[in-house]
Amino acid sequence: ISLSSNAQELNQDKELPKAEAEVEQAARKYVSLRYRWEPSTVQKNLELANAFIHTSRKKAYQSAISNVVRFSTEKQVSQRAYTNTVNVNLQKKTVSVFGDRITSIQGMMAAGPLKVELTFESGDRTKENPWGLYFVKEKESL
Numbered sequence: 001i002s003l004s005s006n007a008q009e010l011n012q013d014k015e016l017p018k019a020e021a022e023v024e025q026a027a028r029k030y031v032s033l034r035y036r037w038e039p040s041t042v043q044k045n046l047e048l049a050n051a052f053i054h055t056s057r058k059k060a061y062q063s064a065i066s067n068v069v070r071f072s073t074e075k076q077v078s079q080r081a082y083t084n085t086v087n088v089n090l091q092k093k094t095v096s097v098f099g100d101r102i103t104s105i106q107g108m109m110a111a112g113p114l115k116v117e118l119t120f121e122s123g124d125r126t127k128e129n130p131w132g133l134y135f136v137k138e139k140e141s142l
Contacts, residue, residue, distance in 0.1 A: 007130030035081035051128035
């Protein structure tokens with residue numbers, strides 16, 4: 001089955017999506033789940049983002065997000081991320097995501113940059129991850 005960059009089935013007479021576009025769409029979806037949440041949605045969003053994590057990194061991811069969930073719910077922290085640019089390097093298997101992040105802690109808001117570099121591997125396409133992209137490394141820069 002051929003899928004478009006937004007994971008919709010393509011007709012045989014349409015052009016196939018470019019690999020860069022699929023990687024970009026998967027990265028945007030992952031960032032929207034991983035970096036956009038409120039105390040009431042943090043657990044659900046981070047669990048949905050887990051579908052984009054490579055099996056070799058799931059244990060480390062679970063450990064990291066458990067701290068985020070606990071901190072968010074205890075301190076009433078919310079976060080919104082707005083992606084501006086996504087640069088895909090297929091040779092290095094990396095995606096650089098740049099944007100803005102707004103964090104609110106008990107009503108006090110702060111804005112700052114969002115700079116994340118993701119290293120990916122290809123794998124099976126699933127309902128939760130129709131692009132079949134799995135992140136093996138995530139590095140945030142300030």
